[in-house]
Amino acid sequence: MTKPVRKAVFPVAGLGTRFLPATKTMAKEMLPVVDKPLIQYAVEEAAAAGIEYFIFVTGRGKHVLVEHFDHAFELEQLLGARGKTEALETLRAAIPAPGTVISTRQQNPLGLGHAVWCARAFIGEDEPFAVILPDDLILSDTPAIGQLIEAHAKVGGNVVATEDVPREHTNRYGILKVQSDDGRLARADGLVEKPKPEDAPSTLSIIGRYVLDATVMDRLGSIGKGSGGEIQLTDGMAATIDDGVPFHGLRFEGTRFDCGDKVGFLxxxxxxxxxxxxxxxxxAAFLKDMAAGL
Incomplete structure (x- = not known):
């Protein structure tokens, strides 16, 4: 029987250079989609899936991400005094329970695998954990990470969210070497980080949701640098496959938006x-008017 997934790691140390100058003094994870920042969508998705602890791996200038999930007493007092009850309740509803938001630092930009490894002190030796990339925003009826947690309860090991991508785009993603596939859940016996289209073992790509076996942490601490001179999370996961840890990719239900890309964000x-x-x-009326004028 698999252990419950109670903790989620949010790697949020990136600089967001693709959104300069907007991100010159603003954390990219604070960019709003409608009226909520990306990081809030990510935390709310995790909480809706039963996650109890939220671990932020931050960098310089990212303190605002932690502060966003704390009380803003002056603002709350002002809203209360002005009778803006709905706005006040909205603010307070976004704050997790005391002691459940944890922050640690990634001092050097050594890759996603290194960022996840920086959270190792907060993950038990035999404890599965989730990883959520806020840049990947998913619109779905059921929380995407919850779908992975449900699959993990059945198959154990490592479970990642996947999408089929055009073969010419395989060099943008980690790609699964598929062993078997029922159309929703694919078992893999290998991973390749950003392969050339002609070298890609499949077109099933990993996107920013993971439920990982605790042994991944040990591997991330020993594998060294990989593609791009960084410590790659895919390399850590691939190493656990060699150790006999099951690895599955789940075609999740929902629509994913790459909010690290300007068009995807729009x-x-x-x-x-x-x-x-x-x-x-x-x-909808505005979009129709705009389309009519093209």
Whole structure:
């Protein structure tokens, strides 16, 4: 029987250079989709899936991410005094329970695997854990990380969220070497980080949701640098396959938006606005007018 997944790691030390100058003094994870920052969507997804502890791996200038999940007493007092009850309740609802938000630092930008490894002190030796990349925003009825947790309860080991991508795009992703596939859950016996299209073992790519076996942490501490001179999370996961740890890719239900990309970010804003009953009609009318003028 697998242990419950109670902790999620959020690697949020990146600089967000693709969004300069907006991210010159602003953490990229604080960029808003409609009226919530990306990091809040990620934490709310985790909480809705039963995650109890939220571990932020931050870098310089990222203190605002932790502060976002704390009380802003002056603002709360002002909203209360002005009778803005709904806004006040919205602010307070976003704050996790005391002692559940944990922060550690990645002093050097040595890759995603290194960022995850920086959270090792907070993960038990035999404790599965989740990893959520806020840049990948997923619109779904069931939390995407919850879908992975459900699959993990059945198969154990490592379970990652996957999408089929055009073969010409395999050099942008970690790609699974598929052993068997039922159309939703694929078992892999290997991983390749950003292979050339002609070398890719499949077109099934990993995106920013993971449920990982604790042994991945040990491997990340010993594998050394890989592609791009960085410690790659895919290399750590691949090493555990060699150790006999099961590895599966789940085709999750939902629509993923790459909010590390400007076009993907704009698409996310439109999609999430259309998903809001209070905004849908106005936004849909605007989009129709814009399309008619093209």
């Amino acid at each position: 698409k996310a804003n439109m999609a999430f606005a259309l998903d809001r009953p209070d905004m849908r009609d106005d936004v």
